[in-house]
Amino acid sequence: MNLKEERLGSEVVFDGKMVKLRFDRVRLPNGRVATREVVEHPGAVAIVPVTAAGEVVLVRQYRYAVGKELLEIPAGKLGAGEDPSAAALRELEEETGYTAQTLHKLAAVYTTPGFTNELMHLYLAGNLILTKQHLDEDEFINVELFSPEQIRTFVSEGLIQDAKTFLGLLLAGVI
Amino acid sequence: MNLKEERLGSEVVFDGKMVKLRFDRVRLPNGRVATREVVEHPGAVAIVPVTAAGEVVLVRQYRYAVGKELLEIPAGKLGAGEDPSAAALRELEEETGYTAQTLHKLAAVYTTPGFTNELMHLYLAGNLILTKQHLDEDEFINVELFSPEQIRTFVSEGLIQDAKTFLGLLLAGVI
Numbered sequence: 001m002n003l004k005e006e007r008l009g010s011e012v013v014f015d016g017k018m019v020k021l022r023f024d025r026v027r028l029p030n031g032r033v034a035t036r037e038v039v040e041h042p043g044a045v046a047i048v049p050v051t052a053a054g055e056v057v058l059v060r061q062y063r064y065a066v067g068k069e070l071l072e073i074p075a076g077k078l079g080a081g082e083d084p085s086a087a088a089l090r091e092l093e094e095e096t097g098y099t100a101q102t103l104h105k106l107a108a109v110y111t112t113p114g115f116t117n118e119l120m121h122l123y124l125a126g127n128l129i130l131t132k133q134h135l136d137e138d139e140f141i142n143v144e145l146f147s148p149e150q151i152r153t154f155v156s157e158g159l160i161q162d163a164k165t166f167l168g169l170l171l172a173g174v175i
Numbered sequence: 176m177n178l179k180e181e182r183l184g185s186e187v188v189f190d191g192k193m194v195k196l197r198f199d200r201v202r203l204p205n206g207r208v209a210t211r212e213v214v215e216h217p218g219a220v221a222i223v224p225v226t227a228a229g230e231v232v233l234v235r236q237y238r239y240a241v242g243k244e245l246l247e248i249p250a251g252k253l254g255a256g257e258d259p260s261a262a263a264l265r266e267l268e269e270e271t272g273y274t275a276q277t278l279h280k281l282a283a284v285y286t287t288p289g290f291t292n293e294l295m296h297l298y299l300a301g302n303l304i305l306t307k308q309h310l311d312e313d314e315f316i317n318v319e320l321f322s323p324e325q326i327r328t329f330v331s332e333g334l335i336q337d338a339k340t341f342l343g344l345l346l347a348g349v350i
Contacts, residue, residue, distance in 0.1 A: 003237035003244055003315050013189050014196055018290050019212040021189055021196055026239060029315050036239045037194040039214060039290070062178035063288040064201060064211045069178055070288055109338040111287045113238040113245055115193050115214070118287065120338065140178050140204050163284040163295065163338055170345045 003029055005036070041118035045088040046075035046164045048106070048172040049098055049125040056151055056174055057096050057128070058165075060142040071144070071154065072162045073169070075120075084108075084121040092125055096143045097133035100125035106171040111164070120164060124172045148174050178204055180211070216293035220263040221250035221339045223281070223347040224273055224300040231326055231349055232271050232303070233340075235317040246319070246329065247337045248344070250295075259283075259296040267300055271318045272308035275300035281346040286339070295339060299347045323349050 005026040014021040020040040028034050049057040063070050076091035078084060085103055093099050106122040135141060151160070152175050160166050160175075169175045180201040189196040195215040203209050224232040238245050251266035253259060260278055268274050281297040310316060326335070327350055335341050335350075344350045 003235070003317070005237055005239045014198075014212075016198065016212045017210065019196060019214065021194065023189075023191065024239070028313055029237075030313070032313060034313055035192065037189075037191045038240045039194065060178070062180055062204075063285070064180045064199070065213045065290055065292050066285050066288045066294075067292070070285065072288075075289075107341065108333075108336070109341055110238070110241050110245065110336055111338050112291070112293065113241045113247075113337055114250075115240055116287070117240050117242070119241075138203055138205070138207060138209055142178070158283075161283070161285055162288055163286050163342060166282065166284055167338060167342045167345070170342070 005029070005034075008033065037115060039116035039118070041077075041116050042080065043078040043084070044075060044111070044118060044120045045078065045084055045091055045123065046073050046120055046168055047088050047092045047100075047123045047125050048073050048168045048174065049092055049096060049100060049128055050172070050174070051128050051145065055145040055147055056169070057098060058144050058146060059095055060144055061140065070162050071159060072165045075164060085123070088121065088123045088125070093131060094134045095141055097131055098128040099131055101127035101129065106168065109167070122164070122168050122171060151175055180204070180209075183208065212290060214291035214293070216252075216291050217255065218253040218259070219250060219286070219293060219295045220253065220259050220266055220298065221248050221295055221343055222263050222267045222275075222298045222300050223248050223343045223349065224267055224271060224275060224303055225347070225349070226303050226320065230320040230322055231344070232273060233319050233321060234270055235319055236315065245337050246334060247340045250339060260298070263296065263298045263300070268306060269309045270316055272306055273300075273303040274306055276302035276304065281343065284342070297339070297343050297346060326350055
């Protein structure tokens with residue numbers, strides 16, 4: 001069966017700093033007309049950074065949407081026309097103050113295809129060199145280093161609660 | 176450093192079938208005021224269903240937001256006040272026509288904490304019994320069974336493109 005849904009019309013109902021929301025009319029495979037709500041996203045990168053000593057660099061930040069601090073791998077949005085691997089190195093340095101001399105692509109996944117087109121590129125970064133964190137004035141991120149043993153303890157205690165972080169650590173073989 | 180952001184005001188700017196979007200004003204740790212955009216979500220479940228013969232039940236559906244068909248583990252939204260394990264069994268039967276006699280919790284993760292509060296509960300479902308698929312009139316889902324070997328081939332070919340599916344298959348030990 002052909003499952004494709006054909007776009008009949010599209011309207012931007014909100015265009016913010018973080019979220020751009022489209023409200024579309026589509027024709028379903030059975031010929032009926034339905035509506036679809038789509039959060040437009042430029043794409044993202046997330047990086048599992050591992051030091052020469054085998055420690056993993058994580059960031060702790062307050063996530064307003066979920067109302068708590070989360071421990072996550074560094075991540076960020078793609079700039080317009082930006083190459084994902086360049087974005088990965090840029091975000092890694094901005095958020096953690098580390099540059100990486102090796103970068104290995106782990107996967108590219110849609111984070112929530114039910115309502116957004118966000119495609120996330122996951123990388124393993126190695127041979128890290130400490131330079132300097134570059135945060136925006138209104139960005140607050142703590143950088144923390146952990147051994148794989150500590151991270152496995154966090155997993156067993158339910159402290160890894162972010163999907164991309166769980167997936168990245170598994171794909172990188174850390175856990 | 177205390178990283179918490181305090182809510183000063185909140186406004187619902189869009190309330191749709193799939194997405195409810197809030198636009199909030201917050202006080203940052205440095206005392207400044209900023210805005211936050213949050214997609215409100217009731218929570219979700221996703222299930223890795225494995226038959227007695229060791230085959231994995233996946234669903235193929237057209238994902239309008241990303242403009243293509245994806246191969247995914249069955250998943251769906253929590254009903255109001257619904258227990259996640261009850262929701263997992265309900266969604267599994269609705270989408271695939273299978274009920275499970277065993278259900279094992281794998282993890283609970285925030286899918287995209289940068290802009291939504293969606294918390295996804297992941298389960299491994301076993302001892303499946305075929306009953307009957309219950310789709311809405313405007314829902315189109317193909318059910319397909321694969322061996323773990325086939326799924327590992329899909330992974331190496333880049334055909335597993337959905338984050339929750341990748342994570343669920345890894346946590347369940349299928350890949």
